[in-house]
Amino acid sequence: MRYTAQREHVVRAVSQLTRWGSLDPNGGAISVRTDSGDIVSTTAGGPLNHWDISTRDTIVYDAEGGVVERITGHAPVDTPLHLAAYREFEHCHALVHAHAPYSLAFASLGLGVPTVTTRSDLLGEVPCFTFDEAAAREDVATGRAEVRVPDCMRSRPESIAGYELGLIPHMLEQIGPRAGELKAHGVGFVAYRHGVFILANNLTAAVASLHNIECTARTALFQAILHGGIAGIEPDVLLGGLPAPDGGALGAAGS
């Protein structure tokens, strides 16, 4: 089995993130780029097996998504985003995705995760990327748009449509100008109603950054409780506002 050390690091990261409650059977993926350019990743079976995995449950694919070494499963559905991040960002060597509960509370409302601690200030902005997943699927299903499923995956083209037509273009446009930050710390974003993604220079930093984002999201939620609910959170992308307790609407200013 090739890349044993990297596979062990990926499995260790899975163990840490599940222990901290950030990675659960709803989804997620972890990958690292090796010095040769090959990518070691968890498989689509990770969440299905409740993250009870070993090094055999990791897959190695190349920079084009071709299989290098596959033992038990295929690459996860967000693999196109991992491939794009490694292709476009030279300082990105690890990527962690999780449906982590605290950041997902913000992502479910179309909100980025606010930085509310000195520690989270280190990571900078954690934006939320919103896109029309259903429209992307429809475009691919009807042939209006074409996407290529990498050989290391066993997904239908429609299932990667949201990544190819929505999330990846957002990532390249908004994280691209910040690519230099990857030399110093992880860079994270959340996908609307989906989960959190962290790009980093190495897997240890990616795991630490994900935990940092979860902690700031948790603290922001506690702040909101102290401040009286949603009004205590500064909305930045709430388009239509949320229903207020008195039947009115909370506008973009959160008033």
Ligand SMILES: [Zn+2]
């Ligand atoms: Zn996911």
